[in-house]
Amino acid sequence: MRTCLCAVFLLVSSAIASSPPVTFLDPQGIQYDPFGTRQAHVLVFVRTDCPITNRYAPELGRIKTEFKERPVDFWLVYSDRSQQAAEVLRQIDDFHLPGTALLDPTQALAHLARATVSPQAAVFDERGRLTYSGRIDDRVAELGKVRATASTHDLEKAIADTLAHRPVAHPQTRAIGCFLADVQ
Amino acid sequence: MNPARTTALLATGFLVLRTLSAQSAGPTFAREIAPIVYAKCTPCHYSGGPGPFPLISYQDVRSHARQIAAVTKSRYMPPWLPAEQPNHFAGELRLTDEQIKTIADWVENGSAVGILAEAPKLPEIPDGWRLGQPDLIVKAPQPFRVPADGPDVFWNFVLTPGLTERHFVRAIDIRPSNPKIVHHANIVLDRMGSIETDAGFSGMEVTVLGSILDLDGHFLFWKPGTIPWSEPDGLSWRLDPGAKLVLNVHLQPSGKVEFEQPSVGVYFSDKPPTRFPYLLQLEHDGMLDIPAGNPDFVVNDSLQLPVDTEIVAIYPHAHYLGTLLEAWATRPDGVGVQLIRIPAWDQNWQAVYRYRDPIRLPAGTVVHMQFHYDNSSGNPHNPNRPPKRVEGGNQSTDEMGHLWLEVLPEDGKDNRRVYAEAWARHQIEKYPDSYYANVTLGALAITRIHPEDAVGPLRKAVQLKPNDPFARNLYGVALDATGQVTEALAQYRLALEEKPDYANARFNLARALVRSGNTAAAIENLHAILAAHPSDPAAKSYLDQLTHATN
Numbered sequence: 001m002r003t004c005l006c007a008v009f010l011l012v013s014s015a016i017a018s019s020p021p022v023t024f025l026d027p028q029g030i031q032y033d034p035f036g037t038r039q040a041h042v043l044v045f046v047r048t049d050c051p052i053t054n055r056y057a058p059e060l061g062r063i064k065t066e067f068k069e070r071p072v073d074f075w076l077v078y079s080d081r082s083q084q085a086a087e088v089l090r091q092i093d094d095f096h097l098p099g100t101a102l103l104d105p106t107q108a109l110a111h112l113a114r115a116t117v118s119p120q121a122a123v124f125d126e127r128g129r130l131t132y133s134g135r136i137d138d139r140v141a142e143l144g145k146v147r148a149t150a151s152t153h154d155l156e157k158a159i160a161d162t163l164a165h166r167p168v169a170h171p172q173t174r175a176i177g178c179f180l181a182d183v184q
Numbered sequence: 185m186n187p188a189r190t191t192a193l194l195a196t197g198f199l200v201l202r203t204l205s206a207q208s209a210g211p212t213f214a215r216e217i218a219p220i221v222y223a224k225c226t227p228c229h230y231s232g233g234p235g236p237f238p239l240i241s242y243q244d245v246r247s248h249a250r251q252i253a254a255v256t257k258s259r260y261m262p263p264w265l266p267a268e269q270p271n272h273f274a275g276e277l278r279l280t281d282e283q284i285k286t287i288a289d290w291v292e293n294g295s296a297v298g299i300l301a302e303a304p305k306l307p308e309i310p311d312g313w314r315l316g317q318p319d320l321i322v323k324a325p326q327p328f329r330v331p332a333d334g335p336d337v338f339w340n341f342v343l344t345p346g347l348t349e350r351h352f353v354r355a356i357d358i359r360p361s362n363p364k365i366v367h368h369a370n371i372v373l374d375r376m377g378s379i380e381t382d383a384g385f386s387g388m389e390v391t392v393l394g395s396i397l398d399l400d401g402h403f404l405f406w407k408p409g410t411i412p413w414s415e416p417d418g419l420s421w422r423l424d425p426g427a428k429l430v431l432n433v434h435l436q437p438s439g440k441v442e443f444e445q446p447s448v449g450v451y452f453s454d455k456p457p458t459r460f461p462y463l464l465q466l467e468h469d470g471m472l473d474i475p476a477g478n479p480d481f482v483v484n485d486s487l488q489l490p491v492d493t494e495i496v497a498i499y500p501h502a503h504y505l506g507t508l509l510e511a512w513a514t515r516p517d518g519v520g521v522q523l524i525r526i527p528a529w530d531q532n533w534q535a536v537y538r539y540r541d542p543i544r545l546p547a548g549t550v551v552h553m554q555f556h557y558d559n560s561s562g563n564p565h566n567p568n569r570p571p572k573r574v575e576g577g578n579q580s581t582d583e584m585g586h587l588w589l590e591v592l593p594e595d596g597k598d599n600r601r602v603y604a605e606a607w608a609r610h611q612i613e614k615y616p617d618s619y620y621a622n623v624t625l626g627a628l629a630i631t632r633i634h635p636e637d638a639v640g641p642l643r644k645a646v647q648l649k650p651n652d653p654f655a656r657n658l659y660g661v662a663l664d665a666t667g668q669v670t671e672a673l674a675q676y677r678l679a680l681e682e683k684p685d686y687a688n689a690r691f692n693l694a695r696a697l698v699r700s701g702n703t704a705a706a707i708e709n710l711h712a713i714l715a716a717h718p719s720d721p722a723a724k725s726y727l728d729q730l731t732h733a734t735n
Contacts, residue, residue, distance in 0.1 A: 049236065049237040049247075049248075050236070051236040051364075051438065051439075053439075054438055054439035054440070055333070055437065055438065055439045056439065057332070057439040057440065058332045058333035058439060059333065082247075094440055095332075095438075095439045095440045096440065141564030142258065142260070142564065143254065143255055143258065143260050144255075144258075144260040144261075144530065144532070145530075145564040145565065146564070147564050147565075147566075147569065148335050148566075148567040148568075148569070149569055151569050178248070178251055179248075179250040179251050179254070181250050182246075182247050182248050182249050182250045182251055
């Protein structure tokens with residue numbers, strides 16, 4: 001599944017919205033298909049300059065560990081054309097953000113996942129169908145209003161439901177964070 | 185032309201004009217946005233600054249444009265809690281409704297750059313100490329580790345300036361080693377070195393021991409992005425050898441383990457103080473017992489100003505449940521003066537607010553505070569999920585409702601004790617069993633040479649804290665001065681039972697012994713003081729006096 005296509009850039013049109021089998025590059029130019037053979041695919045949309053995203057790094061790490069024995073893959077999606085690879089790698093290294101980074105310069109993945117902010121999570125099932133899009137949990141009530149603890153762990157539950165082939169109870173929740181529309 | 189046709193033409197013309205005007209006069213970064221951003225955002229948002237990303241270039245601002253429109257609309261940014269009021273504060277960060285609309289219009293219309301040459305000059309980006317090179321720099325002895333995740337952290341760094349002589353201070357600045365995680369800091373002056381550890385300690389609140397008769401009344405508050413306050417001549421404060429500075433710092437986890445080791449820059453003044461501010465406190469933590477789920481619990485307090493007063497600055501303080509925080513004054517002529525109104529309290533952005541011009545209020549004015557608390561699950565700041573009963577207290581899990589005023593008497597005299605007495609009397613009205621208020625009132629009565637007024641409060645204080653040598657000693661002084669020598673002797677002895685090396689109590693005992701005719705025992709006690717403190721000048725001189733008299 002790992003093929004080095006260092007000089008290849010794949011353009012993704014919005015026409016693929018219903019069928020996502022495409023490949024994306026990581027910051028080092030390695031090509032990945034985020035909708036590969038696993039039973040669930042978790043995409044977390046992130047910006048390098050978003051403090052809310054960074055504060056979620058430990059929780060994302062916890063969720064990934066929770067599912068480490070399960071057929072789930074985790075992707076960190078950077079939907080910013082101007083994103084520098086070095087900044088992406090530095091953020092992942094500094095904050096131990098879990099998952100493989102993917103560059104989404106055309107925001108195709110963001111459209112597919114209906115992601116509008118960073119951090120926002122999306123879960124796709126084994127057939128590439130979007131089962132969940134929204135917040136990681138309910139800690140952030142508004143920008144600047146962060147609860148001490150979360151009472152609903154939406155992403156974790158959505159992954160578990162998707163793996164169990166159950167419908168996700170709340171397939172769409174409101175994520176609060178830094179706008180992806182601001183990046184180009 | 186028939187009337188209907190005329191109207192239609194006019195309407196069309198109006199539409200065309202509007203379109204043209206939107207094209208030619210829509211907000212641009214250079215003309216409308218940069219002046220707002222440079223004044224209100226860039227002071228924190230620069231590379232290496234406290235803000236999470238720089239907001240300097242067009243590209244910087246463009247890549248956060250929608251975010252800026254959203255956070256200014258909600259008034260989360262720039263962080264400024266007080267509502268607009270006639271008595272303005274210095275350094276107001278509040279945006280006007282018009283400025284917020286301009287930002288929204290700019291984003292809505294495509295975030296045009298405009299002609300960059302028209303943009304105002306970039307503000308000066310802080311580089312180093314903001315008031316120039318300090319006279320003294322003290323660094324926290326060790327770094328503090330902030331965990332990657334979890335609730336906000338309140339850590340107290342203990343700094344020892346290590347002075348060899350007395351200095352007067354006009355300003356203090358703080359340089360965090362890691363500006364992005366430091367929200368704000370309160371600096372507490374520990375004149376008596378009562379904080380014994382240098383290793384620092386956790387806690388949202390700091391209590392230091394201070395002499396009731398030597399209270400420092402300056403707010404020493406620091407927040408990022410603001411040029412530190414520098415006191416004018418005559419309003420410096422004293423920093424003695426042995427004094428410590430406690431930095432009560434609010435730190436926010438960032439998502440990774442971080443370290444903070446702040447430095448403090450101290451700016452000396454060559455002029456000693458001639459005016460002495462006092463920190464006047466209103467509070468009613470005793471009322472704070474908020475049932476779980478109560479969305480609007482109200483606490484209030486009011487205090488009468490004993491002298492003509494200037495209010496220089498104000499510091500409202502609550503923990504997580506505070507919502508609407510208000511303070512106002514009612515002058516003796518019935519006129520009301522708004523002091524502050526914070527419609528949506530957020531303790532993350534708490535600050536000392538300094539008035540642009542001090543508010544002058546005559547003696548007899550009553551200052552009021554009224555704080556509201558929301559202990560329901562609808563309050564996102566509620567630390568308890570589900571909500572639980574919360575009472576008043578110093579821990580971050582407790583709630584608080586304090587309003588501090590930095591006040592100066594208009595007559596220019598040192599009226600700190602007058603304010604302290606007004607405060608203590610008011611405390612006793614609220615809490616008759618307050619040890620601290622009773623001791624304060626007793627000590628103040630002794631200094632006013634009205635020991636008869638001291639006896640009652642100090643008797644109460646020793647009843648409240650029977651093992652406290654300080655209150656016993658003061659009570660002894662009051663009894664002694666009102667002719668009750670035998671009772672005084674008993675109090676000094678009780679104080680010394682608790683604290684045998686308490687030189688003041690032993691000295692007072694010696695004097696009372698002389699008055700009761702037992703000079704030999706007095707001499708014995710003075711020798712005991714000198715054995716422990718050979719250079720104690722008062723004991724030495726009194727011993728000389730007694731031995732000469734007996735020879």
